[in-house]
Amino acid sequence: MKIQNIYKLLCLGLVLSLGACETDVTKEVNIDTTPKLAVVSFISPQDTVLLVNLQKTQPAVGKAMSREEARVPNATVQLSDGSQTFTLKYEPTPDVYRLSASKLPVLPGKTYYLTVAAPDGYTVSGSCTVPRTEGVRITDITVTNKALDFPGGPTSMEVFSFKWQDAAGQPNYYRTLGGSRESQDPINPNGPPRIEPFYFSSWNDKNKNIYSDEKTDGGLFSSGEGGSQMPASQVPPKPYWLHATLAVTDQHYYRYHRSVYQQADTDGNPFAEPTLIYTNLQGGLGVFAAYNEVKGSKRVE
Template sequence: MKTTASIKHTIWQLLLLLLTTLVLPACEEDVTNIKNLDLTPKLVVTSFISPQDSFLVVRLQTTQPAIGKTLSDEQRKVKNASVTISDGNTTVALAYDEGMNRYQTEASNLVLAPGRTYTLKVNTPAGGSAEASCIIPDPANIQITEINFTSLKESNEFQQHDFYRYELNYTWRDAPGVTNYYHALAFMKYKVNIWPEPVDHLSDLYPVQSDANFVRDESAVNNMLHSPTFTLYGNQEGPVPKPYYLHAYLMVTDKHYYMYHKSLMEQQQIDGNPFAEAKFIYSNMVGALGVFGAYYRLEASKEIN
């Protein structure tokens, strides 16, 4: 006669067998679904146009497959594609530059003007295609009104020299009645003594928060907006020689430029963090991944003697 313990053991074995029978088909179905995934590399298109640029530039590549063999940079290049940009009346073709790995043409071949719509079309030998449109923003009634600057000398008790810190921010007037997007940039230009004669040196200034220089007009007060504080740290060689020049670059951008760069910054901020929620990179391409956007650059400068 079977004991109570033996009967319980038999019941557990039957339950385990039943559970295995139910789970294995589900696993097999999952494997089948994975086999049906489309692992073909996707086309990626990136281009930003501006009336101030010397060239129209479009960059093409393919994505890295999520599963399978990693592609080399050479394998991800897209050559011999048909790439055109049109304003609706004039269409220009962009030629592939092997050295730069990009498609380009001189900007003089197509008039770029604020308020006009431009369409980018791409067709690849492999049958891929992409299309997107953008409007160059109108900078009318937008003006940089003030550049503020401070230079500070900081002593370090643990070292035998001083450090110099330069800070810059600026203010601009926003155009009322329209939605505007901005990318604020700044740099410093000064002379560096290199034999046989001094040469101009450009140093970028960076905001403390990496995405703080992307600004929307919803934060405007009385139609005025402010850049973040940009900072440049010097070294023990002494202060930057005077005279030097501060440059404020204000990119008046379309929504596509703004959303793409904003999402790219957010993705970079969580890179390597396994607990962070994934951020999707903005795309306005039809038939591919990537972005086609536009901007208009405004400039102001200040000389420090």
């Protein structure tokens, strides 16, 4: 499970006209400069390892902490399903707390609880419920060529997309995770299949790969375009298999990622309205959320 290091969880821009004033700004505007704990953890039934990333937030004003100073290696981090509780082990590299999913299986429809206790009185807690996937299915998977206009580069690339059916009568949230093409290696036809991944990127997806059925309950959704790193001239011969992976997420996962994308869109724009990063944690910042994968396949003759 790859967790992106997205921890711009506390942002404050100060534009000051400095004259002969030497007043302490933090006292005038009552800014709390005390660091908080920032916690990010996503759990899924498809996980083999459960991870919790933990660090201190940077102060709103004053000297920034180094990466080493922001680390919290001596916390007690626990995950529970309400009946059994496990303490996660800290690993300095890559600075995460982890637990084997075999000890605490993540099951659809079940609620899980995260608690964090660290020195200096830090305590953080949160909960999330793993989404069910009944009624959600991938209906169509396609791959086509897209013309490119890069001088000296390839003239076209492979573009991957898919559609899925929403489960009606309930709130649903989604994220398109990606896809792949599976084919026999023409150089070694008796060897393992060759897997070519397709990656969804925000530059070609206005929804930033996250979706809500708030206005399209029970409808048919279409993903953005996923690009392949393989030039179209090297596409393997047919037949081959196309695979798609969709995440059915809880509301916390959706709202957290939407706020991160919204903040990124306004970064550097002095006229944009500030966006706060969504959090569902008590006593700290960050998110504890869940998702459940739905997969689809198509054989291309």
